[in-house]
Amino acid sequence: xxxxxxxxxxxxxxxxxxxxxxxxxxxxxxxxxxxxxxxxxxxxxxxxxxxxxxxxxxxxxxxxxxxxxxxxxxxxxxxxxxxxxxxxxxxxxxxxxxxxxxxxxxxxxxxxxxxxxxxxxxxxxxxxxxxxxxxxxxxxxxxxxxxxxxxxxxxxxxxxxxxxxxxxxxxxxxxxxxxxxxxxxxxxxxxxxxxxxxxxxxxxxx
Numbered sequence: 001x002x003x004x005x006x007x008x009x010x011x012x013x014x015x016x017x018x019x020x021x022x023x024x025x026x027x028x029x030x031x032x033x034x035x036x037x038x039x040x041x042x043x044x045x046x047x048x049x050x051x052x053x054x055x056x057x058x059x060x061x062x063x064x065x066x067x068x069x070x071x072x073x074x075x076x077x078x079x080x081x082x083x084x085x086x087x088x089x090x091x092x093x094x095x096x097x098x099x100x101x102x103x104x105x106x107x108x109x110x111x112x113x114x115x116x117x118x119x120x121x122x123x124x125x126x127x128x129x130x131x132x133x134x135x136x137x138x139x140x141x142x143x144x145x146x147x148x149x150x151x152x153x154x155x156x157x158x159x160x161x162x163x164x165x166x167x168x169x170x171x172x173x174x175x176x177x178x179x180x181x182x183x184x185x186x187x188x189x190x191x192x193x194x195x196x197x198x199x200x201x202x203x204x205x206x
Contacts, residue, residue, distance in 0.1 A: 025121025033090060033125060038071055040089025044082050045073035083150040087133050094126040095172060102175050109182040116183035123176040130169045137162040 042052045052071040073082060101119070137158040139148030151158050 021117045022120045022124065025118050026125040027121075029122050029125050033093075033129070036093045037086040037090045040085045041071045041073065041082060043089075044085035045071055045075060048075055048079065048082065050075035078149070080150050080153045083146045083153065086146050090126070090129060091168065094129075095168075097122070098172055098175055098179075102179050105179055105182045109179075111183055111185045113185050113187075116180060116185065119176075119180055119183055123173075123180065127169060127173050127176065130165055130172070134162050134165040134169060137165065 045052055050073045052073055075082065133147045136143065136145055136147035137151055139145065139151075141148065141152040143149075147161065150156075151161060
């Protein structure tokens, strides 16, 4: 019996489905990532002698669907360490999870579709966050966000923030992809290779 869809079409549909699931996973990870970020701000606020108006208030303002996230620290104006605490906490969480998973999967990792999809969502979310922090280093003082405010208040050369972030982005992205490739099931690798071969063949014919 003749197949209802061609192999190329099946590869396209499989790839599209995987990318959709990755996007859903990234969105699902957004809330815990925000809680880590705002929690780091809250810890810094308490360490400096301030308060955040209670956990319920902090949890509400950390809602990604609200107009803005924040801890509403009682210390005004916010000192530089309070601004940078959020990115430091987020990056520490990301790099810790990255190195841990990279180490435990170095030898005979078990491939799996859901492993690869969940890891892809977690990694892409964090890499995108680092990218935003990196370009935010050059933002004007009017941008009410962590990195540009830290640069503005300290007067530090933005290159001293952006360049290390660029290195972290490159190195962590490389390690993330190594783990992702270890997780990818053979069926997805086969579909992607077939799709890539089809695209190359189409360009060559054109």
